[in-house]
Amino acid sequence: MRVFVRILAPLLGLALAAVGVLGIVEIVTAWIQPDRGGDGLIVPWRAWQRVLDTQLWATTPVKITAIVVAVVGLLLIVAALTARRHDVPLRPPAPHVTVTTSPQALARMVGRRVRAADAVAGASVTASRRAVSVRAEGWEGTVTPPASDSPETSPATAGSSDIAQPGETPRLADTVRADVESLLDDLPLATRPRVAVSVRALGGPR
Amino acid sequence: MSELAVAPAADPRAERRARRAVARSAGRERRVVGIIGLLLLLVGTGTALLAFGVFGNGRAHRPVLDPIIVDALRANALLARIVALVVCVVLVVAGLVWAVRALAPERRPDLALDAGPDTSVVVTSSAVAEAVAGQARTLPGISRARARMVGDEREPALRLTVWLAEDADVAEVCRRIPDEVLAAATDAFGGRVLPVAVRIEADTAEGPRVR
Numbered sequence: 151m152r153v154f155v156r157i158l159a160p161l162l163g164l165a166l167a168a169v170g171v172l173g174i175v176e177i178v179t180a181w182i183q184p185d186r187g188g189d190g191l192i193v194p195w196r197a198w199q200r201v202l203d204t205q206l207w208a209t210t211p212v213k214i215t216a217i218v219v220a221v222v223g224l225l226l227i228v229a230a231l232t233a234r235r236h237d238v239p240l241r242p243p244a245p246h247v248t249v250t251t252s253p254q255a256l257a258r259m260v261g262r263r264v265r266a267a268d269a270v271a272g273a274s275v276t277a278s279r280r281a282v283s284v285r286a287e288g289w290e291g292t293v294t295p296p297a298s299d300s301p302e303t304s305p306a307t308a309g310s311s312d313i314a315q316p317g318e319t320p321r322l323a324d325t326v327r328a329d330v331e332s333l334l335d336d337l338p339l340a341t342r343p344r345v346a347v348s349v350r351a352l353g354g355p356r
Numbered sequence: 357m358s359e360l361a362v363a364p365a366a367d368p369r370a371e372r373r374a375r376r377a378v379a380r381s382a383g384r385e386r387r388v389v390g391i392i393g394l395l396l397l398l399v400g401t402g403t404a405l406l407a408f409g410v411f412g413n414g415r416a417h418r419p420v421l422d423p424i425i426v427d428a429l430r431a432n433a434l435l436a437r438i439v440a441l442v443v444c445v446v447l448v449v450a451g452l453v454w455a456v457r458a459l460a461p462e463r464r465p466d467l468a469l470d471a472g473p474d475t476s477v478v479v480t481s482s483a484v485a486e487a488v489a490g491q492a493r494t495l496p497g498i499s500r501a502r503a504r505m506v507g508d509e510r511e512p513a514l515r516l517t518v519w520l521a522e523d524a525d526v527a528e529v530c531r532r533i534p535d536e537v538l539a540a541a542t543d544a545f546g547g548r549v550l551p552v553a554v555r556i557e558a559d560t561a562e563g564p565r566v567r
Binding site for chain 2: 152155156158159160161162163164165166167168169170171173174177178180181199202203204205206207208209212213215216217218219220221222223224225226227228229230231233235237240241242243244245246247248249250251252254255256258259262336337338
């Protein structure tokens with residue numbers, strides 16, 4: 151959305167300037183050549199005038215145009231409001247230094263850590279400053295999560311929730327969660343995101 | 357010298373400038389788009405309410421180009437033309453200013469150092485950027501680094517983007533950047549401390565997966 155707004159802003163500016171130029175041309179032409187026949191120099195505003203003379207406010211084209219204009223305006227407002235940066239802030243190491251990372255970089259770090267486990271065959275991660283969501287698939291039963299990082303004993307995991315999936319293997323979910331929590335412990339994040347883990351157990355040989 | 361060699365304990369202005377340096381601001385573009393969107397929403401909603409008869413059926417069944425208004429404009433043709441011309445000129449100027457500002461590249465101010473009353477020393481923005489980025493690349497865990505000056509000559513700041521290798525210790529990198537990279541830059545630039553925005557990215561080169 152940020153890119154969209156960056157592209158749209160100069161286009162809107164140019165459109166406004168073009169409207170202004172057309173207006174100036176037509177006004178000056180009508181002013182210095184009042185007896186000029188036909189329509190406007192560039193814009194057929196006399197034809198538009200004849201249409202608007204007979205068009206009532208209550209007619210369907212006017213209603214549709216009004217609704218379309220309002221919807222476009224609403225979309226522009228939404229675009230402007232949602233074009234914020236989505237940086238993930240880290241704790242500043244010095245007063246004059248700000249450190250941030252991107253949600254994609256955080257997700258990549260988490261993904262690397264999760265995929266490095268023996269029991270994990272693959273994982274997809276989405277991250278923001280508030281939440282990290284991991285969907286992993288792997289095999290049950292070889293890696294035991296460290297006791298200090300287990301969800302039952304770590305206060306940092308309070309509030310996070312696993313998403314129950316058909317065929318979920320709790321030990322694999324705990325392993326993945328422990329890996330993610332361990333990484334978040336290592337990262338100097340300004341606010342610790344919530345962690346949600348869902349896993350899908352794979353059958354068959356590794 | 358506008359700033360001291362020793363980093364201030366907590367300078368709100370330096371912190372604010374460091375936050376601003378994180379990325380190019382889109383605030384102006386967002387405001388332009390938001391204001392135009394708000395105007396369109398108001399005009400569209402007002403027109404729809406009028407068309408659906410909320411302000412009375414009599415008004416809804418009048419022509420869009422109301423004869424009363426047309427007659428009033430014809431009666432004051434000179435004033436109407438002048439007002440219309442002024443509005444059009446304002447549209448042209450405002451639209452061009454918005455477009456030019458939105459399309460203008462982000463500034464890269466040079467760094468002016470205090471070298472005495474009769475001497476002026478200016479370090480170009482590219483020299484500052486190359487020196488800081490080169491120093492950052494020497495840190496373990498950083499595979500790539502890019503720096504650039506941002507802001508203006510009066511209030512310059514530095515934006516440093518580092519890409520971390522897979523085995524990097526993020527906390528260690530964060531700790532060593534101000535201690536080693538920025539401290540070296542401060543020494544090199546005559547003790548001037550710049551607000552710095554560090555952007556950490558994970559390098560995309562994937563290592564071998566453990567199975």
